[in-house]
Amino acid sequence: MTVRLAVVGAGAFGVKHLQALAHIDDVEVVAVVSDDLAQAHSVADRFDVPEALNSYEAVLARPDIDAVLLCTPTPLHTSQTKQALLSGKHVQVEIPLAESWREAREIGALAKDSGLVCMVGHTRRYNPSHQWVHQRIAAGEFTIQSMDIQTFFFRRTNVNALGEPRSWTDSLLWHHAAHSVDLFQYQTGRPLTVANALAGPLHPELGIPMDLSIQLKTDIGQICTIALSFNNEGPIGSHFRYIGDTATYVAHYDDLFTGNGEQIDLTDSFSSSDGVELQDRDFIGSVLTGHRPLTSIEKIIHCYETLGVLEGTL
Secondary structure (H helix, E strand, C coil): CCEEEEEECCCHHHHHHHHHHCCCCCEEEEEEECCCHHHHHHHHHHCCCCEEECCHHHHHCCCCCCEEEECCCHHHHHHHHHHHHHCCCEEEEECCCCCCHHHHHHHHHHHHHHCCCEEEECHHHCCHHHHHHHHHHHCCCCCEEEEEEEEECECCCCECCCCCECCCCCCHHHHHHHHHHHHHHHHHCCCEEEEEEEECCECCCCCCECEEEEEEEECCCCEEEEEEECECCCCCEEEEEEEECCCEEEEECCEEEECCCCECCCCCCCCCCCHHHHHHHHHHHHHHHCCCCCCEHHHHHHHHHHHHHHHHHC
C-alpha cells in the first residue's frame, strides 16, 4: 500500500518536508498546495509532484488523497487540522498545533473520536541528538538534573526562516517554546510542579514580546531554564544543554556534543541523520499500520496545557 499525500504550504518547511519525503518508500506526494499558485507550481516541478493547486478544500474533497501534511501559517493550523479530520484525512500539522490551550483540547477530542492519525511536528523528539539522549535515559544510564536551552533568532522584521516577508506573526511562546517545553517533559517523563514565564517589551509593530524567559520544575526537582529571543544578533537556532548525573550533552538540531565540545558520532545509530525525515517516516508508518506516532496529539497535549499555564504567568 502507498499513502497518497498532499503537502499544503510551499514555503520553507513545505520544502524541507518534501526533501525528506523523497527518501521514504510507501508514500506518493500527489499535490503541492499554496495560495500562491505560481509558488505551488515551482515547488511541485522541483520535486516532480504531478499537481500544483491553490485550493485546500479541493484536496479535502478528493477520495484519492489519504493524508495531508500542513506546513501553513500558524494561525491556520487549528482550523485546517479540524477540516482534515472532519474530511476523513490523516493529518500531520507543523508545530504549533494551536495558539491556545482551549483550541488544543478541541482538536485532541476531535482526533480521538475520528480514529485517524493526527500528529504534530514536534521534531525535537525525532532529532537523532535528542533521541540518543532519550535512549540513555530509558536504559538508566543518564538522569537529567537540569536543562538549559537557548533559542535565538534575529527577527525585528516579520520574515520567515528564509528571510522572506510574511503576513502572519510568529510566536516565541506557542511555537518556539513549544519545542523546548515538550522536549523537557518528554525527556524527564515527570509531571511539572512549577511553570513560570517572563516577557520582555512588546514589539511596537508586531505586537508580540521579542524576548522570553521560562522556568520549569518537575515533581522530583529537575529544572529547565529556557531563554528565547527574536532580538539576538549572531548565530540563529536552538542549543540544548543536558546536565545530568553521569555526563553533560549539548544538542544542536541533529548533532550532539559532549559538554566539552567533542562531537558524538551518531552515524550508525538511526535510519536517517535527519530528524524531519524520521518524523515523516513515523507519520507514513502510522497511517499504514495504525500505530500511534511519537508525536500524536495524546502524547504531546500536555505541552499545550503547560503553554497555557505559562501564558497566564506573563
